[in-house]
Amino acid sequence: MTKPSRPKPPTVGFISLGCPKNLVDSEVMMGLLDRAGARLTAHPEEAEILIVNTCSFIDTAKQESIDTILEMARHKTSGRAKKLIVAGCLVERYRDEIRKSIPEVDAVIGTGELESILEAAGLAPASPSPFTILHGSAQAELRPGQESQAGTHHHAPEKPSTEGAGAFRPLNTGLQSTRALAPAAASRPEGNLRERQGRFRRDSWQGAARQLPTYLYDEQTPRLLTTPTSSAYIKIAEGCDHPCAFCVIPNLRGKFRSRHLESVVAEAEQLVARGVREITLIGQDTTCYGEDLGMKDGLAQLLDALAAIPNLRWLRFLYAYPNRITNRLLETIAKHDNICKYLDLPLQHASPAVLKRMKRGGSADIFLKTLKKVRAAIPGVVLRTAFIVGFPGESLRDFEILEEFIREAEFDWLGVFGYSDEEGSGSFALDGKIPRRTIESRRRRLMKLQQSISKRAKQQWVGRELVLLAEGESEETPLLWEGRTQFHAPEIDGKVYINDFGPLAALEPGRFYRAVITEAHEYDIVARILSAAL
Ligand code: SF4
Numbered sequence: 243m244t245k246p247s248r249p250k251p252p253t254v255g256f257i258s259l260g261c262p263k264n265l266v267d268s269e270v271m272m273g274l275l276d277r278a279g280a281r282l283t284a285h286p287e288e289a290e291i292l293i294v295n296t297c298s299f300i301d302t303a304k305q306e307s308i309d310t311i312l313e314m315a316r317h318k319t320s321g322r323a324k325k326l327i328v329a330g331c332l333v334e335r336y337r338d339e340i341r342k343s344i345p346e347v348d349a350v351i352g353t354g355e356l357e358s359i360l361e362a363a364g365l366a367p368a369s370p371s372p373f374t375i376l377h378g379s380a381q382a383e384l385r386p387g388q389e390s391q392a393g394t395h396h397h398a399p400e401k402p403s404t405e406g407a408g409a410f411r412p413l414n415t416g417l418q419s420t421r422a423l424a425p426a427a428a429s430r431p432e433g434n435l436r437e438r439q440g441r442f443r444r445d446s447w448q449g450a451a452r453q454l455p456t457y458l459y460d461e462q463t464p465r466l467l468t469t470p471t472s473s474a475y476i477k478i479a480e481g482c483d484h485p486c487a488f489c490v491i492p493n494l495r496g497k498f499r500s501r502h503l504e505s506v507v508a509e510a511e512q513l514v515a516r517g518v519r520e521i522t523l524i525g526q527d528t529t530c531y532g533e534d535l536g537m538k539d540g541l542a543q544l545l546d547a548l549a550a551i552p553n554l555r556w557l558r559f560l561y562a563y564p565n566r567i568t569n570r571l572l573e574t575i576a577k578h579d580n581i582c583k584y585l586d587l588p589l590q591h592a593s594p595a596v597l598k599r600m601k602r603g604g605s606a607d608i609f610l611k612t613l614k615k616v617r618a619a620i621p622g623v624v625l626r627t628a629f630i631v632g633f634p635g636e637s638l639r640d641f642e643i644l645e646e647f648i649r650e651a652e653f654d655w656l657g658v659f660g661y662s663d664e665e666g667s668g669s670f671a672l673d674g675k676i677p678r679r680t681i682e683s684r685r686r687r688l689m690k691l692q693q694s695i696s697k698r699a700k701q702q703w704v705g706r707e708l709v710l711l712a713e714g715e716s717e718e719t720p721l722l723w724e725g726r727t728q729f730h731a732p733e734i735d736g737k738v739y740i741n742d743f744g745p746l747a748a749l750e751p752g753r754f755y756r757a758v759i760t761e762a763h764e765y766d767i768v769a770r771i772l773s774a775a776l
Pocket of ligand 1: 482483484485486489490491492526527563
């Protein structure tokens with residue numbers, strides 16, 4: 243009797259768009275697929291199943307998502323691909339429309355349905371569930387084997403990786419949890435209040451799943467890393483309870499919920515054991531970390547615990563909310579050598595009138611005081627922020643207040659975004675919309691201003707000795723290498739070009755070196771290697 247032949251595992255091509263938070267979701271979906279036997283490829287033309295993990299933050303992100311889906315759809319009509327799956331934020335927003343207008347799409351998967359990727363790909367569903375599922379407003383915790391809500395909706399799409407299949411690094415497969423489960427967590431009171439006020443409502447979104455996403459991954463969830471060997475992101479929380487009028491992320495991602503501290507530490511330890519030396523903690527607002535778990539100064543507690551992991555060289559977190567910068571948090575950053583002296587603090591505006599309309603609060607004066615406090619507590623700290631120009635009702639005077647603030651605050655890194663009028667956001671209904679041309683000219687004016695501030699600040703780096711992480715040959719020319727210092731977050735800030743290896747014959751990507759800064763430009767700096775850093 244001949245044995246029945248086992249079906250050949252499918253080859254999957256994955257495209258991840260948007261932010262690092264979406265990238266972690268993609269890495270989790272890839273981990274699930276890998277554990278279920280799928281073979282991942284970085285070449286869409288080789289894939290039988292193509293998955294696009296989309297972003298829906300603003301118009302340009304939506305357009306990029308749609309263009310990518312259409313591009314992948316072509317592989318289905320004229321190539322090897324048999325299935326096209328779309329995942330992520332675009333699905334939360336336009337679930338029905340995607341299927342209606344792009345018939346090549348076989349399945350859609352929302353941001354809370356990551357494990358449905360298996361069913362959508364025709365693979366056996368994960369059992370037990372690889373996710374912590376938080377239940378309703380009480381957020382009682384269910385563990386694998388108990389009822390799972392994820393995956394009970396439609397299928398949703400995922401995101402792609404640009405790395406070769408050989409570069410995917412499995413993490414967490416088959417590991418047992420070492421943590422005891424904490425008692426059922428409660429939502430933050432702010433989240434519950436905003437829910438009652440309708441903050442998370444998506445009734446008008448055709449086909450949107452009624453229930454908000456509630457899942458969280460943990461240290462046991464399979465995950466394939468796509469970042470360079472030495473660096474990884476850890477998502478410490480999901481969702482957001484803030485009321486910012488321009489932002490639809492809470493409607494897409496649900497209420498704020500934190501992972502347990504023990505779970506984050508366990509994941510970090512696994513990463514470091516596999517050679518990761520730089521960990522970047524991410525969430526919509528990392529400074530709220532632990533509030534839903536009843537923790538006070540949760541982020542500071544988490545940083546303390548993570549900083550104690552041997553061989554973790556750089557630790558940073560992204561996206562601090564301005565009024566949540568506590569003294570304890572600043573002291574924690576200052577006291578640990580392996581916590582990067584770097585703070586990403588998106589302020590969005592500086593005019594109190596605009597900030598009020600944005601439902602954020604604050605003012606240039608308040609922010610200047612915060613920055614003074616941060617700089618006093620963490621000598622040499624490097625600050626990044628982001629602003630939105632052209633928010634409805636932004637007068638010329640409001641814009642000038644922002645301009646003066648930028649001049650005074652002297653940020654090291656700064657992003658300026660033109661307001662994007664997103665249907666479903668609070669500001670969509672506001673009057674006083676600013677013409678696109680005005681928005682663009684205001685944006686350019688601020689970028690020009692920042693260019694001169696940044697150039698001046700970078701000039702002061704010349705002659706400084708710093709530790710840098712070598713990343714590899716520059717994409718622009720093989721004559722240069724690229725690296726980063728603790729003052730450069732991955733993929734966000736300017737570059738460090740290495741044009742002189744000093745006493746070394748060669749550099750190794752993922753290794754740390756002592757270097758001296760020899761030149762500074764507007765955003766990028768040039769360095770000469772002095773020695774390997776131990
Ligand atoms: S803090 Fe504001 S801008 Fe950031 S994700 Fe939350 S609602 Fe959006």
